[in-house]
Amino acid sequence: MNKHLKILKIFAGSSVSAQMEYRANFIVQMISSLVAFVGALLGLSVLFGDDAGLGGWSLLEAQVLVGVFLLLEGLTEVLVYPNVRKIAEMVRTGTMDFTLLKPIDSQFSVSSRNVNVFAFPNVLLGFGLMVYALIKLGNVSWTGILLSIPMLLSALTIIYCICFILITTAFWFVKVENIIELFWGFFRAGQFPITAFPAGGARILFTYIVPIAFITTVPAQALIGKISLESVLASLGIASVLFVASRLFWKFALKSYTSASS
Amino acid sequence: MTLQTPLEPKPDKMSRSSLIWRKFKVLFQVWLAHMTAYRGEIIIWMLVGMVPLIMMGVWIGKAQANGGSQGGFDSADFAAYFIGTWLANQMTVVWIVWEMDFQIRQGTLSSKLLRPIHPIWEFFASHVTERFVRFPPVFALIGVAWWLAPKGTVLTPDLTHFLLFLLSITLAFLIRFTLSSIFGTLSFWTESSTALDELYYVLAIFLSGTFAPLEFFPKVVQDVVQYTPFPYIISYPVQILTGKLPDSRLLEVLGLQCLWVLAFGVLAAWLWKIGIKKYGAVGA
Amino acid sequence: MIHVQDLQKHYTVSEKEAGFLGSLRAFVRPKTKVVKAVDGVSFDIAAGERVGFLGANGAGKTTTLKMLSGLLHPTGGSVQVAGFTPFQRKTDFLKKITLVMGQKQQLIWDLPAQDSFLVNQAIFEIGDLEFKATLKEFTEILELDGILKKQVRKLSLGERMKCELAAALLHRPKVLFLDEPTIGLDVNMQVRIREFIAEYNRRFEATVILTSHYMADVTALCERIIVVEKGQIVLDGGIDSLMQRAQNKIIKLEFSHLIPRAQLERYGTVQELDGLSAQILIPRAQASQVASRLLGELPIADVTIEDPPIESIIGEIMSEARVNQQNQRIDLEMMEAKP
Structure with a gap:
C-alpha cells in the first residue's frame, strides 16, 4: 500500500508540473468552469420558474443535487478522465507494453498516472454549492452526511468502472479512443433527479442500463435525508459488481492482447 | 535508371473556373472517402450530443407533472422542439479549432501551407463531407425519436419549412464554422484556443436554446441574446423547422445569419493573415 | 535561382526551471529568452545545383530550409527564390517548389496514396496528360506498382516515403527542398531515393537543397556543401575543395x-x-x-x-568551428567586461 501511495505522489507531481506551463489555458478553463456553474444555476431557475418543483424535488434540494453533479464531474475530470483517455492512446502507440512490464498492478498503474489540475475548481464549486444549499435547507442530519460519504465514493467507483470498461475495448478496436465521450453524453442526465424524467423508458435507462441515478440522485438523497435502505444497498452492490467486472474485463483484455501481439 | 518517356508539358486547356471547380470536386470526393472510413467514430460523436434529448425528457416530464402543458408547450411541442434542437446541433458540429490547434502546434500545417490553396478549404471540405456521412444515422435516430415521442408530435408542418430549415441550418453551420475558425487562428498566439471553444459550448447550451426554448428564460436574457450569434445557430433554425417562426420575421432572421457569417469570416481571415506570420513551423 | 543575404531568424522561447517549484515560478512569472536559430547567413545557389546542408541538431539548417520554402518569416535579411519572396507564398511560387520533410505525411492517412495524388493534381492544376505521364514515370522508377492502391497507413516506412516523394514532385517543381529525405530507411531504400533525386535533378535541371543526418546522402548527391553551426555558415564549398581542408x-x-x-x-x-x-x-x-x-x-x-573519408573531414571542420565560435564568444565577453 505504501508503495502505491508513493507512486501516486510521483505521478501526481510530474503531471501537475507539466500542466503548469499552460497558464493562459488555466485562466480560460477557470472562466469556463465559472460559466458552467452559473449556467447550471440559471438552468435550474428556468426549470423552477413556475415554482412547481421538479419530479418532487424543491429548488434547494435540486441545488444540492447539482452540487453533487458538479463535484463528481469535477472529480471525474481530475482523476478518472485523464487516465482513461491515455489508456487508448497507450494501446494505439504501443507504449502499453512498457506499463505491463513494470512490477506494479497494471490496472492501478494505468488508472493513476495522470491528474488534471485544471478541473479542480469544478470540484470546489460543486462542493461549495452542495454545502450552501444544504445549509439553506436547514434540516441536515448527521446520519445523512455520514451516509453520503459511502454513497459518493460508490458513485465515483461506478463512474470509474464504466469509463474503464468502455476504454478497455480499445484493446480490440484501436480506433475507439472517443468511445469514452459516450459516457459524458449520458452523464449530463445526472444534473436532474431521476424522477424528473417521465416514467417509463428514460427512467429505466438511467437507473439500470446507465446507472446515472446512483451517481447523483442517490448521494443527494442521502444528503437531504430522503434515502431508502434499498437505495444504499443497491448503490454499494452496483459499485462492487462493476468494480469486479472491470477487473475481470481488464485481465481478459490483457490476456488476448499479450497473446495476440507476441 | 533514366526517365524514358519524353516529357513535353502539355498544359490542358482548361478555363479558370473549371480548374477551380475541379479542385473542389476532387477535394470533396477524396474527403468523402476519408470520412466514410471514420463512420464508426462519427456515430459515436453523434451519440455524445445527448443534451437535447435529455432536456426533452426533463421538459416532457415537467409538462406531464403539470397536467399536460408547460408555458404554452405541450408534450408534443417539447418533443418537436428538442428533436429539432438535436438535429440542429448535429448539423452544426464543428471541430476546426481542434484541427488548427493540433496542426499549428505539431507543425503539420506546414505541408498544407506549401500548396497553392488556402488550408481552410481542406478543413471546410472535411466538415462538409462529414455532414454527408452523418446524415443517414442522424435521420435514422430521428425516426426512432419521433416514433417514441408523444402522439401528435409534428416535427415540421410542411416541405417548405423543412427546406427553409435546411437553408437556415446551412447558414448556422457557417456561423459556427467561421466563429470556430476565429478561435482556431488564436492558436498562433496561445495554447488556449480549444479552451475558448469549450467556453463557447458551455454558453451555447443555454443561450442558443438547447437547454430550454428561449421563451422560458428571463426577459432580459431573451433581449440581450438577440445581439449575440447564439440563437442564430440553434434556436431560429429550429423555430423555422417547427413552423413557430412567424413568416414575417423569416427574411430578417436569414439576413442576420448572413451578416454573422460575413462578420466572422472577415475577422477570421484578418486574424489568419496576421497570425500566420507568427507561425513557427515547429519541428516540422 | 536562390539568393540569400544576411538571413536571420530569432525566436523568443520561454524558459522553465526543473521541478515542481520551478514550474510554479514559471507559472507566476514566465521567463523568456531569445534564441538565434539562424544568425546572418548569405549564399547564392544557381539553377540546377545540388547543395547539401550539414550541421548538428539545432544548428539552424532546418530553420533556413523553412525560410527558403516560405514557411517561416525571417526576422531579418532577405531571401529570393526563383525570383519570389518565399514568405508571400504566391501560387506561382508554390508551383515551382516542393518541400519534403522526412516522415511528416502530406499523404492522407486512411486513403490510398492515389487519392492524395489526385488531390495534388487538382490543387496544383496539373493537366491530365501531364499528370498521367509523370505518374507513369514515377511508378516505373520508384516501383510504385501495387503500392498506390493500398491505404497509406498500411504501407511500410520505405513505401510511404516513396509515395511521399512522388506526391511532392507530381507538379514537377524546379526547386526541391529536402529535409532528411531518407531518415529511418534501410540502406537499399536510401540508395533508391538518392538515385531518384539525382535523376530528377538531371532530367528537369531542378535545383536540389538537402539536409540530412546521413553524410552519405550528402556526399552521394551534392556537389556543394554548406556547413552551419550555431546559426552561422562555417563552410561553403565544393566537395573537392573540402578535401583540401583535411x-x-x-x-x-x-x-x-x-x-x-x-x-x-x-x-x-x-x-x-x-x-x-x-x-x-x-x-x-x-x-x-x-x-x-x-x-x-x-x-x-x-x-x-x-584522403580521410569526407565524413571525418566535415566532422573536423565542425568541431574546429565550434572551438572558434567559443573563443570569439570569450573574446566578446572579455571586451564587455572591461569598463
Missing part, C-alpha cells in the same frame, strides 16, 4: 612480418593495427616524407596514401 592523410600499410605497435607509434597516430595490416594518421604536409621513411625503416609489403 588536416591529415591516411597511410595504409601491409607488412611482410609482424611488428610491435610501439614501433609504429613513432611515425604517427595508429588508427588500426591488425596482424599484418595497419592504418596511421599523418599530418598532411608530412605525409610523403613519412611514407618514404616508413618504406626505408620497416618491412613494408605495400603502402597507399589516402
Whole structure:
C-alpha cells in the first residue's frame, strides 16, 4: 500500500508540473468552469420558474443535487478522465507494453498516472454549492452526511468502472479512443433527479442500463435525508459488481492482447 | 535508371473556373472517402450530443407533472422542439479549432501551407463531407425519436419549412464554422484556443436554446441574446423547422445569419493573415 | 535561382526551471529568452545545383530550409527564390517548389496514396496528360506498382516515403527542398531515393537543397556543401575543395612480418593495427616524407596514401568551428567586461 501511495505522489507531481506551463489555458478553463456553474444555476431557475418543483424535488434540494453533479464531474475530470483517455492512446502507440512490464498492478498503474489540475475548481464549486444549499435547507442530519460519504465514493467507483470498461475495448478496436465521450453524453442526465424524467423508458435507462441515478440522485438523497435502505444497498452492490467486472474485463483484455501481439 | 518517356508539358486547356471547380470536386470526393472510413467514430460523436434529448425528457416530464402543458408547450411541442434542437446541433458540429490547434502546434500545417490553396478549404471540405456521412444515422435516430415521442408530435408542418430549415441550418453551420475558425487562428498566439471553444459550448447550451426554448428564460436574457450569434445557430433554425417562426420575421432572421457569417469570416481571415506570420513551423 | 543575404531568424522561447517549484515560478512569472536559430547567413545557389546542408541538431539548417520554402518569416535579411519572396507564398511560387520533410505525411492517412495524388493534381492544376505521364514515370522508377492502391497507413516506412516523394514532385517543381529525405530507411531504400533525386535533378535541371543526418546522402548527391553551426555558415564549398581542408592523410600499410605497435607509434597516430595490416594518421604536409621513411625503416609489403573519408573531414571542420565560435564568444565577453 505504501508503495502505491508513493507512486501516486510521483505521478501526481510530474503531471501537475507539466500542466503548469499552460497558464493562459488555466485562466480560460477557470472562466469556463465559472460559466458552467452559473449556467447550471440559471438552468435550474428556468426549470423552477413556475415554482412547481421538479419530479418532487424543491429548488434547494435540486441545488444540492447539482452540487453533487458538479463535484463528481469535477472529480471525474481530475482523476478518472485523464487516465482513461491515455489508456487508448497507450494501446494505439504501443507504449502499453512498457506499463505491463513494470512490477506494479497494471490496472492501478494505468488508472493513476495522470491528474488534471485544471478541473479542480469544478470540484470546489460543486462542493461549495452542495454545502450552501444544504445549509439553506436547514434540516441536515448527521446520519445523512455520514451516509453520503459511502454513497459518493460508490458513485465515483461506478463512474470509474464504466469509463474503464468502455476504454478497455480499445484493446480490440484501436480506433475507439472517443468511445469514452459516450459516457459524458449520458452523464449530463445526472444534473436532474431521476424522477424528473417521465416514467417509463428514460427512467429505466438511467437507473439500470446507465446507472446515472446512483451517481447523483442517490448521494443527494442521502444528503437531504430522503434515502431508502434499498437505495444504499443497491448503490454499494452496483459499485462492487462493476468494480469486479472491470477487473475481470481488464485481465481478459490483457490476456488476448499479450497473446495476440507476441 | 533514366526517365524514358519524353516529357513535353502539355498544359490542358482548361478555363479558370473549371480548374477551380475541379479542385473542389476532387477535394470533396477524396474527403468523402476519408470520412466514410471514420463512420464508426462519427456515430459515436453523434451519440455524445445527448443534451437535447435529455432536456426533452426533463421538459416532457415537467409538462406531464403539470397536467399536460408547460408555458404554452405541450408534450408534443417539447418533443418537436428538442428533436429539432438535436438535429440542429448535429448539423452544426464543428471541430476546426481542434484541427488548427493540433496542426499549428505539431507543425503539420506546414505541408498544407506549401500548396497553392488556402488550408481552410481542406478543413471546410472535411466538415462538409462529414455532414454527408452523418446524415443517414442522424435521420435514422430521428425516426426512432419521433416514433417514441408523444402522439401528435409534428416535427415540421410542411416541405417548405423543412427546406427553409435546411437553408437556415446551412447558414448556422457557417456561423459556427467561421466563429470556430476565429478561435482556431488564436492558436498562433496561445495554447488556449480549444479552451475558448469549450467556453463557447458551455454558453451555447443555454443561450442558443438547447437547454430550454428561449421563451422560458428571463426577459432580459431573451433581449440581450438577440445581439449575440447564439440563437442564430440553434434556436431560429429550429423555430423555422417547427413552423413557430412567424413568416414575417423569416427574411430578417436569414439576413442576420448572413451578416454573422460575413462578420466572422472577415475577422477570421484578418486574424489568419496576421497570425500566420507568427507561425513557427515547429519541428516540422 | 536562390539568393540569400544576411538571413536571420530569432525566436523568443520561454524558459522553465526543473521541478515542481520551478514550474510554479514559471507559472507566476514566465521567463523568456531569445534564441538565434539562424544568425546572418548569405549564399547564392544557381539553377540546377545540388547543395547539401550539414550541421548538428539545432544548428539552424532546418530553420533556413523553412525560410527558403516560405514557411517561416525571417526576422531579418532577405531571401529570393526563383525570383519570389518565399514568405508571400504566391501560387506561382508554390508551383515551382516542393518541400519534403522526412516522415511528416502530406499523404492522407486512411486513403490510398492515389487519392492524395489526385488531390495534388487538382490543387496544383496539373493537366491530365501531364499528370498521367509523370505518374507513369514515377511508378516505373520508384516501383510504385501495387503500392498506390493500398491505404497509406498500411504501407511500410520505405513505401510511404516513396509515395511521399512522388506526391511532392507530381507538379514537377524546379526547386526541391529536402529535409532528411531518407531518415529511418534501410540502406537499399536510401540508395533508391538518392538515385531518384539525382535523376530528377538531371532530367528537369531542378535545383536540389538537402539536409540530412546521413553524410552519405550528402556526399552521394551534392556537389556543394554548406556547413552551419550555431546559426552561422562555417563552410561553403565544393566537395573537392573540402578535401583540401583535411588536416591529415591516411597511410595504409601491409607488412611482410609482424611488428610491435610501439614501433609504429613513432611515425604517427595508429588508427588500426591488425596482424599484418595497419592504418596511421599523418599530418598532411608530412605525409610523403613519412611514407618514404616508413618504406626505408620497416618491412613494408605495400603502402597507399589516402584522403580521410569526407565524413571525418566535415566532422573536423565542425568541431574546429565550434572551438572558434567559443573563443570569439570569450573574446566578446572579455571586451564587455572591461569598463
